[in-house]
Amino acid sequence: MSLLVVGTVAFDILETPYGKTGRIVGGSGTYICYSASYFGLETRLVAVIGDDFPNEVIEDLQKRGVKTDGLQIKEGEKSFFWQGRYHDNMNKRDTLVTDLNVLADFDPIIPDTYQNADYVMLGNLTPTVQQQVIERLHQRPKLIAMDTMNFWMDHTPDELNQVLKMIDVLIINDEEARQLSGEYLLVNAARKIQEMGPKYLVIKKGEHGALLFHEESIFFAPALPLEQVFDPTGAGDTFAGGFMGYIAKTDDYSFDNMKRAIIYGSALASFCVEKFGTERLAELHKEELKARVQQFIDLMNVEL
């Protein structure tokens, strides 16, 4: 099975209570691809970078089975850049710098070799770009998932509402679900959001786990209580990459399999936060992932 991924491939400078990085590689597309690559499927990346982006990262992704025919490299231009600082408890962060650079006029071209993708993960980008990607696919994929953020709810609500009607799974956090629906209680937020288009809704709650909603069914997955959260950057994208990677690999988008996909996504995200940037994901072994998935299962195992 194949998974088409659209997202940013970019540079970050991160400040956490544990230190400050130099310019490191980040971006939603990067995290999604690293995460999805653990399932040994064909991941097809659509993104745009400048000529400043390190070739060895692209080669590392390729080695992991990520196709980069759709990765546009703009000569003489700079990659997207974000700098942020996390507060002491890591639950809040301030954006210090956002340089759109190549992202300002991103035209997501889908190479012919990417057509007929079975599954699609639309990372957080302008709703217009997300919609373009869907419209440029000759054949409707089996399942389209997408992420978004408060910024698009504030600034391009019409475009966001339009793309929401075209997708199957929305993956957002609790604050975003509340803002999108205007409902505080998540079960009510989920009902309203499902009426806006997506038949499936995943609400990420960070250290409090994640919820999956579909019609009247709900699944509540825990988060692993961690001893150290070093850098939360990319955890949400890593979750999404693991979630869709597992679904694509198993080629099964039943509610029961989505529950398993949430456990895999959560497990991968729990590694992501252990080091700065993509460092922990890049060095992760499959045996470690397997053991951590079992930790999640043990954490929530109860029999009456």
Added chain:
Amino acid sequence: MSLLVVGTVAFDILETPYGKTGRIVGGSGTYICYSASYFGLETRLVAVIGDDFPNEVIEDLQKRGVKTDGLQIKEGEKSFFWQGRYHDNMNKRDTLVTDLNVLADFDPIIPDTYQNADYVMLGNLTPTVQQQVIERLHQRPKLIAMDTMNFWMDHTPDELNQVLKMIDVLIINDEEARQLSGEYLLVNAARKIQEMGPKYLVIKKGEHGALLFHEESIFFAPALPLEQVFDPTGAGDTFAGGFMGYIAKTDDYSFDNMKRAIIYGSALASFCVEKFGTERLAELHKEELKARVQQFIDLMNVEL
């Protein structure tokens, strides 16, 4: 099996976005007893009230198997009174009035008929009163659980630390666990708190569920995503009453059984918030409880 309960039996006036009550019956001891009574065990209440407390509530508790030999009635005095107002999202509340009344010089007398209690639940009270109860028991119960709050951490930390060394299970919320331990991440908070005395720690996270810690074992129970939270008052006490009621009824305080006890406590708490005060608990049927416990199990059911 028998469960000895110490706590407040009191009056509340509550304001939520859904309305304001008159003077209604509340108190930690009241909620714990209502909740524990669903397991058909002998619950023994130690508390103090004034002569203003309605006799029909005492009779209702007695009908549910609650012994009231240890309920002191102070003639010419008033029962403890608390008035509070919840913020819009129900996650925060302001205390408007606290009248200690009979609670100011509460001397917890343990009737002879209460001796040899198998299990003990110490509701939130001054650590000194909690310690007195333990010291006045002729025989060490099988398991002693207690609740406490930030107020005692701020004002009587020495007394609190002393009673923590005498108990088995501490049941507090996430904010309290952070304050008590000085650690933000709950797994680190749990380790420090276990070093302070209690071998078992339950951290309640409201709408985010509850965590059970014991040595290296952790269990994460979800909260039911609710469509309406009408009044959160007493939910924590109801949880504690259900948790200890289930353990006492089954006479099993293994880690595995504590996990089940958390599900029962969570299920009872989810009913508590549906109406003002003890109203929903007082009218709850055992079949409803059974069905809701199953909802919790379904909510977290996943197989790899």
